[in-house]
Amino acid sequence: MARGAVIPRPQEEYVPARPWKVGEKGASPNR
Helix, strand or coil: CCCCCCCCCHHHCCCCCCCCCCCCCCHHHHC
């Protein structure tokens, strides 16, 4: 549910900003 709600999820905030980091955290569901 944190795909578009990166407000309560500071760790997923850098996910959309770093699309090449698909091995960090929450990058898989983001794709």
